Amino acid sequence: MHDGQNLFDNSVSFGPHVWDIPEAVDAFFPNSQYDGVIIVGIDNASSHGKFSRMDEYSPWPRNTSFPLPGWxxxxxxxxGKGALYVDFIVNTLKNYIDSNFRTFPDRNNTAIAGSSMGAYISLFAAILRQDVFSKVGVFSPALWFNDSAMLNFIQENNIVEDLTVYLDVGTQETSGMREDFPEVYISGxxxxxxxxxxxxxVTIDYHLWGGDTHSESAWAKRFPEMLKLFYC
Incomplete structure (x- = not known):
């Protein structure tokens, strides 16, 4: 999962809330047919430059026809560096995890997930590397970053392996920079x-969450829905 700083521990989060992953997993798996799951959080690159996170989380440059006033x-x-980031995940990070932890390394037991730009790169990775990922969690995808590039990518790449997609969005995913951001996120x-x-x-489970914002607290609430889809 991406934006690793925001998944587990408030002391390292760059926002006021985290996803509370450990609590969600501990509550879920006693009622699952599975014994558990290993979740790896990858810190984003925000410490390396103001837009390094966006560099890594998109394989394409931003669509500048979508104005961002105030940015x-x-x-x-x-x-534009998303393909390199996915290559790192697949060929460096996953190899390390599989070598050092008790994993089931096959694609049927490997998922990728994230929110906003993290959702954007997760979907790209799942389609690009169908040999590695069988499940993808797409929370509040920031399709506005480059909608045409992503939609063309999906259209041009046949998904030949079974892929389970958890996709969701809230109705109040807003920003002070654009009043229409809630509609933009829903439309995307x-x-x-x-x-x-x-x-x-593709098996897709799509949820529209009334009143939910673009926030870790909202994604924490919805995270168990992804677990239910993937592991029940």
């Missing part, structure tokens, strides 16, 4: 849902 103009030059999630449902081997 630093340098955001228009962000994105619905576009992804339509596009993915055209693929033959």
């Amino acid at each position: 630093d103009p340098d955001v228009d030059y962000s994105g 999630a619905e576009k992804l849902c339509v596009s993915l449902r055209k693929q033959r081997n």
